[in-house]
Amino acid sequence: xxxxxxQDISSSSLYTEAIPLEFxxxxxxxxxxxxxxxxxxxxPVVDLSDPDEESVARAVVKASEEWGIFQVVNHxxxxxxxxxxxxVGRTFFELPxxxxxxxxxxxxxxxxxxxxxxxxxxxxxxKAWVDHLFHRIWPPSCVNYNFWPKNPPEYRxxxxxYALHVKxxxxxxxxxxxxxxxxxxxxxxxxxxxxxxxxxxxxxxxxPPSLKTKPPPPLNLEPSSSSIVPGITKAxxxxxxQDISSSSLHTEAIPLEFxxxxxxxxxxxxxxxxxxxxPVVDLSDPDEESVARAVVNSSEEWGIFQVVNHxxxxxxxxxxxxVGRTFFELPxxxxxxxxxxxxxxxxxxxxxxxxxxxxxxKAWVDHLFHRIWPPSCVNYSFWPKNPPEYRxxxxxYALHVKxxxxxxxxxxxxxxxxxxxxxxxxxxxxxxEYMMKxxxxxxxxxxxxxxGVPAHTDLSGITLLVPNEVPGLQVFKDDxxxxxxxIPSAVIVHIGDQILRLSNGRYKNVLHxxxxxxxxxxxxxPVFLEPHREMIVGPLPELISDGNPPKYKPFAFKDYSYLxxxxxxxxxPVFLEPHREMIVGPLPELISDDNPPKYKPFAFKDYSYxxxxxxxxx
Ligand code: OGA
Ligand code: NI
Numbered sequence: 006x007x008x009x010x011x012q013d014i015s016s017s018s019l020y021t022e023a024i025p026l027e028f029x030x031x032x033x034x035x036x037x038x039x040x041x042x043x044x045x046x047x048x049p050v051v052d053l054s055d056p057d058e059e060s061v062a063r064a065v066v067k068a069s070e071e072w073g074i075f076q077v078v079n080h081x082x083x084x085x086x087x088x089x090x091x092x093v094g095r096t097f098f099e100l101p102x103x104x105x106x107x108x109x110x111x112x113x114x115x116x117x118x119x120x121x122x123x124x125x126x127x128x129x130x131x132k133a134w135v136d137h138l139f140h141r142i143w144p145p146s147c148v149n150y151n152f153w154p155k156n157p158p159e160y161r162x163x164x165x166x167y168a169l170h171v172k173x174x175x176x177x178x179x180x181x182x183x184x185x186x187x188x189x190x191x192x193x194x195x196x197x198x199x200x201x202x203x204x205x206x207x208x209x210x211x212x213p214p215s216l217k218t219k220p221p222p223p224l225n226l227e228p229s230s231s232s233i234v235p236g237i238t239k240a241x242x243x244x245x246x247q248d249i250s251s252s253s254l255h256t257e258a259i260p261l262e263f264x265x266x267x268x269x270x271x272x273x274x275x276x277x278x279x280x281x282x283x284p285v286v287d288l289s290d291p292d293e294e295s296v297a298r299a300v301v302n303s304s305e306e307w308g309i310f311q312v313v314n315h316x317x318x319x320x321x322x323x324x325x326x327x328v329g330r331t332f333f334e335l336p337x338x339x340x341x342x343x344x345x346x347x348x349x350x351x352x353x354x355x356x357x358x359x360x361x362x363x364x365x366x367k368a369w370v371d372h373l374f375h376r377i378w379p380p381s382c383v384n385y386s387f388w389p390k391n392p393p394e395y396r397x398x399x400x401x402y403a404l405h406v407k408x409x410x411x412x413x414x415x416x417x418x419x420x421x422x423x424x425x426x427x428x429x430x431x432x433x434x435x436x437x438e439y440m441m442k443x444x445x446x447x448x449x450x451x452x453x454x455x456x457g458v459p460a461h462t463d464l465s466g467i468t469l470l471v472p473n474e475v476p477g478l479q480v481f482k483d484d485x486x487x488x489x490x491x492i493p494s495a496v497i498v499h500i501g502d503q504i505l506r507l508s509n510g511r512y513k514n515v516l517h518x519x520x521x522x523x524x525x526x527x528x529x530x531p532v533f534l535e536p537h538r539e540m541i542v543g544p545l546p547e548l549i550s551d552g553n554p555p556k557y558k559p560f561a562f563k564d565y566s567y568l569x570x571x572x573x574x575x576x577x578p579v580f581l582e583p584h585r586e587m588i589v590g591p592l593p594e595l596i597s598d599d600n601p602p603k604y605k606p607f608a609f610k611d612y613s614y615x616x617x618x619x620x621x622x623x
Contacts, residue, residue: 010102010122010136048072053177054079065178066185077178082170089163090577097138097154098575108138108152118152142168142579144200171579188594198587245340245357246371247333250447262367263455269366271520272453276485283307283480283489283497288412289314300413301420308462308500308515309480311492312413317405319494322471324398325530330473332373332389333445333528343373343387352440353387369455369521371445377403377532378439403439406469406532410439413467413498421508423547431507432466433540433562439532440465446477446519446527457519457527464565465501465533472497475527481516488520502565503536506557509544538563585610 049068055061068075097105110119117139140152142164154160179197180190194202253259267273284303290296303310332340345354353375358368375387377399389395414432415425429437446457457477472478478489478497489497505514521527536542543559583589590606 010105049075051075051077052079053077053081062181062184065181069182069185077174080174081177082167082174086163086167086170089159090167091575093154093157093160093163094138094577095575096157097160098136100154100156104154104156108154110139110152118149120152143172144202175579175581186592186595188592192592192594196589196592197581198583201584201587202581245337246367246369247445247447248337250369250449253450257450259369259449259451259455260367263369263449264451265366265454265456269456269459270454271456271479271486274486275479275520276487280485280487281482283487284310285492285495286310286312287314288312288316297416297419300416304417304420304500304504304512306513307480307482308505308513309489309498309517311489311495311497312409313492313495315409315496316412317402317409317496321398321401321405322494324394325402325471326473326528328389328392328395328398329373329443329530330528331392332395333371333443335389335391339389339391343389345374345387353384355387366459368458369446369449370457370519371447373441373443373445375441376438377441378407379435382438382537399441403441407439409496410467410469410532410534417504417508417512421511421545421548423545427545427547428466428504428507431542431545432503432534433536436537436540437466438535438537440535442531442533444519444527444529444531446475446521446529448524448526449521450523452521452523455521457521458517460516460518462505462514462516463499463501463531463533464503465499465535466503466507467534468499468501468531469534470497470499470529470531471495472529473527475522475525477519477521477527478529479518479520481518486518499531501533503542503562506542507545509548509553510556511548536562583609 049064049072051061051064051068053061065075105120108120110117110121118141120136120138122136138152138154141147141149150161153164176194179193183190183192183194186192249260265271284299284307286296286299286303288296300310340355343355345352345356355371355373357371373387373389376382376384385396388399411429414428418425418427418429421427426434444458449455460481470478472491474491474493476488476491479486480489481487499515499517500512502514504512519527519529538561540562541559542562542565544555544557549555585608587609588606589609589612591602591604596602
């Protein structure tokens with residue numbers, strides 16, 4: 006049985022903005038929503054080298070009583086040893102899969118030792134973005150070297166040395182905690198089983214293993230005619246969905262990798278009752294206040310709305326669609342001439358999502374990305390040369406889309422009680438970039454099983470999209486997926502992650518996805534209005550007050566869009582656990598008539614069983 010590792014999913018989704026639905030947490034859990042971004046009390050830090058032992062002990066005891074967590078510095082574990090521990094662990098995780106799988110936890114093992122990925126989904130059916138390695142490091146009688154990496158060769162020596170230090174530090178802390186309870190220094194250590202307690206070592210890895218890739222180029226070093234020349238390192242081996250579509254035209258089948266799990270299949274997950282309609286706003290309505298109210302309410306409640314009579318000439322939209330369609334209908338070689346270079350860090354160019362999602366699912370869509378504004382960011386080498394009018398039409402469209410975005414940002418700013426310019430400036434003013442994307446969803450024999458773009462929120466500030474006449478956009482609201490209605494000539498406005506952040510959560514970033522059609526090609530032309538790389542985005546300061554603390558931490562757009570995705574976090578916890586058979590309950594010395602036992606004693610093995618199966622623990 007082959008288990009898909011998060012590390013591989015990460016590598017294959019490096020160039021996409023999407024992650025498999027199974028990793029997307031509910032709003033109750035999403036870190037962007039649930040992390041407190043105001044002034045936070047810091048987790049206590051204890052300096053173990055402080056000669057005032059009593060004050061050290063007080064700090065450790067107090068942190069354990071109040072927080073249950075603290076950081077120690079000057080703890081006696083040599084920094085050099087920690088660096089070596091991290092180096093050998095990182096080296097192991099960067100080895101080829103076959104090497105890592107050689108210490109994999111056997112699928113049928115009862116114990117947790119080995120290289121692994123949590124398979125079972127949690128309560129809400131979500132998966133954790135992490136792989137791990139577990140192995141016992143102490144006492145020697147418990148160590149099973151089969152689960153210790155053989156590579157790098159120093160792995161063993163470093164971990165054995167670390168075990169001695171971590172044991173010493175644990176015992177020091179347990180001594181302090183025992184005395185904090187008014188007991189002998191040995192009390193807690195013995196309570197955990199004394200010399201029989203075993204330690205386990207866990208290394209965790211998450212997000213693209215791109216420690217080896219270069220950081221993205223700094224702003225302004227990005228020339229307008231970029232040194233990146235498309236087509237040179239183009240990936241001829243990348244299979245385009247358009248070609249897969251053509252070759253499966255006369256069959257009822259699609260490749261297995263496009264078949265979604267039941268939790269994603271549109272036929273199963275689309276709401277079929279009376280659906281609430283995505284709000285439609287007529288921008289030509291002379292009652293400006295009512296227009297503003299509609300835009301603001303839709304952005305607060307839905308994060309998406311359609312605008313009609315928006316000032317972009319219908320004729321221009323038709324021409325935009327015509328030149329885009331013509332490009333996608335050109336022979337492959339023509340399209341590949343503007344392909345995104347395989348090793349490019351940026352997304353510009355003709356492409357196909359490479360992500361092989363959990364269970365190997367792929368998106369039924371090809372795309373073309375290129376910036377259209379400001380002129381200093383435009384790289385014409387990613388603009389199709391054919392049809393010849395492509396450039397002129399897109400340049401004209403850019404001006405209109407910019408104007409419409411600014412109108413909407415003005416309304417949204419005033420809706421927050423701010424100056425009209427507030428959100429535009431928050432996105433970087435004249436430095437903000439407009440990224441054109443064309444989605445090409447060819448006919449799909451099984452539209453009930455496949456998805457175009459999987460569920461996501463846009464990374465942008467705001468997105469202005471025109472679709473062709475084939476429906477397919479779906480919006481997630483009140484726990485259901487609803488079809489968006491196609492309105493000819495309308496522009497669909499999505500609130501993206503950056504407006505959510507700038508508005509401190511007032512305007513919602515809509516979760517959306519697309520379905521595909523059995524017989525017809527669906528196309529769409531979203532333009533993403535994004536801050537430039539260096540722009541720091543966070544809640545607008547004017548919105549923040551004592552009663553309205555910041556919900557999001559400000560950081561540079563490049564960090565929002567790349568950094569978290571480009572760095573692998575690893576950690577090396579050591580768990581000091583009782584032996585399986587050890588009975589653990591309140592220490593008898595602590596129990597008296599006024600202090601009755603609050604927990605029932607259990608053998609550790611039964612405790613783990615109960616915890617895993619969510620049985621009562623007391
Ligand atoms: C996107 C997207 C929707 C559509 O490309 O981000 O959400 O209607 N597209 O194609
Ligand atoms: Ni989108």
